[in-house]
Amino acid sequence: MKTWFISIPCYVIMSLLAGGPAAGMEMRSTLDLETRIQLQDSDHTEQYEHHYAIGLETGFNHSVNNGDTIFTFVPFARWDSEDDEREHFDIRELNINHASGDWETLVGIGKVFWGVVESNHLVNIINQTDFLEGVDGEDKLGQPMLRLSRSFDQSVLTAFILPGFRERQFLSVGTPGALPFRVNNNPVYQSGSGDDHTDYAIRYSGYHELIDYGVSWFNGTSRDPGFIFSGTGELIPYYPQINQLGIDIQITSDAWLWKLEALRRNFNSNSQVPVDDFTAWVGGFEYSIYGMASGLFDLGLLAEYHHDSRGNRQSVPFQNDLFTGLRFGFNDTESSQILFGGLVDLDDDSVNFRLEANRRIFTDARISLEAQGGSNVDPGNIGFSLKDSDFVLLSLELYF
Amino acid sequence: MNFNKSSLIGPIVSTVLVVMLVSTSSSFAQSAEEKGLEIVTAADRRDSGWKHLTSEMEMILRNRAGKESRRRMTSRQLEVEGDGDKSLSLFKEPRDVSGTAMLTFSHGLDPDDQWLYLPAIKRVKRISSKNKSGPFMGSEFAFEDIGSPEIEKFSYRYLGEEACGEGYQCHVVERIPKYENSGYTRQVAWFDKEHYRNIKVEYYDRKNSLMKTLDTFGFNEYAGGYWRADRFEMVNHLTGKSTTLLWTGHDFETPMDEKDFSQNALKRLK
Numbered sequence: 001m002k003t004w005f006i007s008i009p010c011y012v013i014m015s016l017l018a019g020g021p022a023a024g025m026e027m028r029s030t031l032d033l034e035t036r037i038q039l040q041d042s043d044h045t046e047q048y049e050h051h052y053a054i055g056l057e058t059g060f061n062h063s064v065n066n067g068d069t070i071f072t073f074v075p076f077a078r079w080d081s082e083d084d085e086r087e088h089f090d091i092r093e094l095n096i097n098h099a100s101g102d103w104e105t106l107v108g109i110g111k112v113f114w115g116v117v118e119s120n121h122l123v124n125i126i127n128q129t130d131f132l133e134g135v136d137g138e139d140k141l142g143q144p145m146l147r148l149s150r151s152f153d154q155s156v157l158t159a160f161i162l163p164g165f166r167e168r169q170f171l172s173v174g175t176p177g178a179l180p181f182r183v184n185n186n187p188v189y190q191s192g193s194g195d196d197h198t199d200y201a202i203r204y205s206g207y208h209e210l211i212d213y214g215v216s217w218f219n220g221t222s223r224d225p226g227f228i229f230s231g232t233g234e235l236i237p238y239y240p241q242i243n244q245l246g247i248d249i250q251i252t253s254d255a256w257l258w259k260l261e262a263l264r265r266n267f268n269s270n271s272q273v274p275v276d277d278f279t280a281w282v283g284g285f286e287y288s289i290y291g292m293a294s295g296l297f298d299l300g301l302l303a304e305y306h307h308d309s310r311g312n313r314q315s316v317p318f319q320n321d322l323f324t325g326l327r328f329g330f331n332d333t334e335s336s337q338i339l340f341g342g343l344v345d346l347d348d349d350s351v352n353f354r355l356e357a358n359r360r361i362f363t364d365a366r367i368s369l370e371a372q373g374g375s376n377v378d379p380g381n382i383g384f385s386l387k388d389s390d391f392v393l394l395s396l397e398l399y400f
Numbered sequence: 401m402n403f404n405k406s407s408l409i410g411p412i413v414s415t416v417l418v419v420m421l422v423s424t425s426s427s428f429a430q431s432a433e434e435k436g437l438e439i440v441t442a443a444d445r446r447d448s449g450w451k452h453l454t455s456e457m458e459m460i461l462r463n464r465a466g467k468e469s470r471r472r473m474t475s476r477q478l479e480v481e482g483d484g485d486k487s488l489s490l491f492k493e494p495r496d497v498s499g500t501a502m503l504t505f506s507h508g509l510d511p512d513d514q515w516l517y518l519p520a521i522k523r524v525k526r527i528s529s530k531n532k533s534g535p536f537m538g539s540e541f542a543f544e545d546i547g548s549p550e551i552e553k554f555s556y557r558y559l560g561e562e563a564c565g566e567g568y569q570c571h572v573v574e575r576i577p578k579y580e581n582s583g584y585t586r587q588v589a590w591f592d593k594e595h596y597r598n599i600k601v602e603y604y605d606r607k608n609s610l611m612k613t614l615d616t617f618g619f620n621e622y623a624g625g626y627w628r629a630d631r632f633e634m635v636n637h638l639t640g641k642s643t644t645l646l647w648t649g650h651d652f653e654t655p656m657d658e659k660d661f662s663q664n665a666l667k668r669l670k
Contacts, residue, residue: 026670028498061670066654070670097668104664113523138521151664207513207663212526254511255530290531298534333461333469333538335497363469364495399495 029058034395038176039373051175052081055133057092070097072108074142078132085172086132092142104149109142112160114203114214115261116250117282119304119323119343122261123246125218126201128166135177135372141166155206162199165189165221168237176372176391179235187225187237190271197221197241210253216246222265226273240275241268257286259304280308282318286327300327302341313347317382320346334360348378364399436556436573440589443596444551450626452656453477456649461539464640470494471537478661484508485548486661490669491537503666504529506548509579517666524663533583540612540634540643542583545603553579559588565599566617568592584611595619597627605638612636622652 031054038049055078062071074093080086095108112126121137126145133139146161167187171178191197199220206213225237243266251258262281284304292299302325306318313319325341336359343352353375358368373390377383430438459471472493478486484506491500499519506512512529532544554575564570570590577584585608590600597619605611616629632645659665 028495063670067668067670070668099664099668102659104668111522113521115523116525140521149664151659151662156662156664207526250526252526252528255528257526257528288528288531290534295535298531331535331538333463335538360494360496364493366496397496399498 024064025060025062027058027060029056029400030397031056031400032395032397034393036176036391036393039390039392049082051083053086054079059093068099071095072097083172083175085170086175088132088169090130090141092140094142102151104147104151106145106147108144110145110147111140111142112145112147114205114216114246114248116212116248116257116259117261117284117304118286118302119284119325119341120282120306120318122280122282123214123216123248123263125216125223125244125246126160126162128168128223130169131177132169132171152206154208155204158203158205160199160201160203162201162220163196165195165197165199165239167195167239168223168225176389177386178389180385181233181235184230184234184236187239188228188272189221190238190240190268191221195221210251212250212252214246214248216244216248218242218244218246222267226271226275228273238271238273240271240273242266255288255290259284259286276310278309280306280310280318282306284323291331295331297328297330300329301325302327313345313378313381315382322346330359332359336360345378345381345383348381350377350381350383351375352377352383366397366399368395368397369393370395432558433556435558436575437551439558439571439573439591439596440551440554440556440575443591443598444549446596447626449479450624450652451479452652452654454649454651454654454656455628455647458646458648459537459539459541460644460646462642462644469538471539476656476660478656478658484512484550486658487548488661488666488669499670501666501669503661503663504547505661506550508550508552511580512547515663515666517669522667524666530581532579532581540636540639540641541645544577544579544582544584545614545634549598553577554587561593562590564590565592565615568594568599570599571596595627597629609638611638620650622650624652626652 034053036051055076057074057076060073063069072093072095074091075089076092077089078087091109093109093111095106095110097104097106114124115121127140127143129137130139130141143162143166144164147158149156149158170183173180173182189195189197197220199218201216201218203214203216220241221239222242225239227235228238230236244263246261246263248261249259260281260283262279264279266277267275282304284302287301289299302323304323306321306323308316308319310316311319321343323341323343325339328338330336338357340355351374353373355371356368358366361367370393371391374383374386453476455475457473457475461469461471470493471491474490474492476488480486487504489502491497501517503515504512514527514529516525516527518525533542535541536543536546554577557574559572559574561569561571570592573589573591574586575589576586583605584603585606586604588602589598591597592599599616601614602610603612613635615633616631617633618630619627620630621627628647628650630647633642635642
């Protein structure tokens with residue numbers, strides 16, 4: 001990959017600068033060591049597979065003009081003992097951000113988050129999801145962009161020009177979370193300019209009293225590919241052109257957070273794969289009970305209902321599904337947390353569980369446990385192809 | 401109309417007498433509530449007009465066995481006329497929460513508006529501000545102990561005068577929270593008679609037993625006559641745990657306005 005040749009010298013130079021002449025440069029790194037145990041139980045034998053992996057993300061920040069101008073560089077790399085496809089390198093961020101009065105401009109590779117819901121990130125479309133890192137959709141590939149924001153009293157209008165597209169990466173068959181088919185590395189694009197197509201987006205967001213809101217519009221290459229079956233049994237990703245309108249709303253009242261995200265996605269005609277315009281929404285709440293067990297922990301109760309007008313449980317993961325979860329936030333000095341949740345498909349009762357627990361150890365490290373599994377997964381559900389993907393992941397994150 | 405001199409003079413004289421009587425009786429018998437309010441109003445007046453403040457804060461948490469853990473953060477505050485202050489806290493250590501930031505618009509008796517910024521995924525999340533009595537970063541300071549000290553948040557009663565702190569003569573005022581979700585039935589606060597600085601606070605829990613004591617040390621005067629302590633010691637008598645806050649780098653000069661306390665500003669902090 002070309003980016004290696006540019007980024008490794010960059011990394012070395014920035015590290016040296018941070019240690020020496022560039023006063024005001026901040027450097028922050030996270031090194032994670034993980035081992036994943038795959039619990040397979042379908043192919044007649046009970047078998048455990050181990051993976052080991054190492055990830056390193058370093059953030060370099062340099063602020064000038066009293067913090068109004070900020071240079072940011074965030075390279076990331078992953079090594080994996082088993083899956084070559086999972087080994088990857090990415091520039092998460094490499095940009096200059098300048099704020100001046102009501103205006104703010106960012107030029108370069110950046111990362112953006114939109115939305116309010118916990119169990120899926122429906123309207124968050126600017127960055128491609130890095131599925132090599134996890135299935136929760138919260139790891140993102142860096143996106144080249146020109147971003148211009150205008151602030152008002154209690155709201156912000158932001159326009160994006162997005163030159164260039166990041167294609168989705170896929171795990172090798174057999175790795176937990178992977179599709180059961182080999183995916184071709186040469187995707188097909190609806191746009192004649194392929195991955196050079198320039199996308200556009202606008203977002204207006206703000207708050208008024210108890211309400212936080214956002215309205216967004218996106219025009220360009222879909223981040224979610226469709227698939228074409230090739231003659232050789234491979235899947236070829238196909239990226240159509242879309243127009244997408246999204247809204248997200250949160251109402252924060254007392255200990256209740258009420259949440260709604262919705263989108264309408266329209267496809268361009270003459271797509272090579274059959275596509276239907278669709279509407280999808282997710283709505284729910286998070287309710288917190290503070291100071292349980294004499295202040296030992298705070299308990300959060302979560303419920304989120306997902307709907308998708310395509311309605312096909314074979315191809316759409318959140319078409320008629322209910323997520324419920326419990327979040328334990330302990331008031332200890334180690335900031336221990338546990339999140340346990342389940343997603344039930346209301347059409348066929350397939351269930352997916354997920355557990356996340358972590359706590360601080362030593363001074364600047366965290367240890368975390370993640371577990372995921374399916375139960376009663378119906379052969380007609382999209383989750384069936386992942387039914388051998390039950391796993392437990394243990395990781396140690398070092399911050400320095 | 402037929403004006404009669406004596407009938408006119410009579411009411412005037414009696415009115416004057418009544419006014420004199422009322423005013424003298426009130427100055428002689430000012431209630432404990434009025435005196436308490438007078439003290440905190442004087443303290444509030446002396447600490448008004450600072451406009452904006454940036455500070456560095458280090459927190460040392462000690463458990464019953466004396467084991468220590470540390471927190472470090474940058475704090476920014478903006479004084480808001482006619483409403484509660486705005487504040488921005490940027491966490492630096494422990495390093496796993498480095499870059500996490502919290503924006504608070506306090507509103508006196510009404511619930512505060514509060515947003516949390518999670519830098520790893522660049523998410524700004526509006527959070528509930530109901531958790532007033534919960535611990536701030538696992539310390540012995542509750543969220544309500546570090547909030548903007550608006551007068552209307554408590555009712556007051558003057559308890560008397562006594563020596564306190566590092567050789568001060570102090571007014572002692574009891575304050576009872578009027579806002580919802582407080583963890584306290586009452587607090588007792590000591591203000592020194594010379595500069596009306598808050599020298600000490602005792603916190604009484606919901607069962608009205610003494611729960612925590614806060615002592616402040618090392619007052620410095622900054623331009624404009626504003627006093628700030630550089631060390632706060634909070635001791636929890638029920639758990640044996642304690643927390644020390646060390647303040648450095650108080651900067652009242654660097655200008656800041658509403659734009660520096662927005663969601664966009666939250667994302668810009670490094």
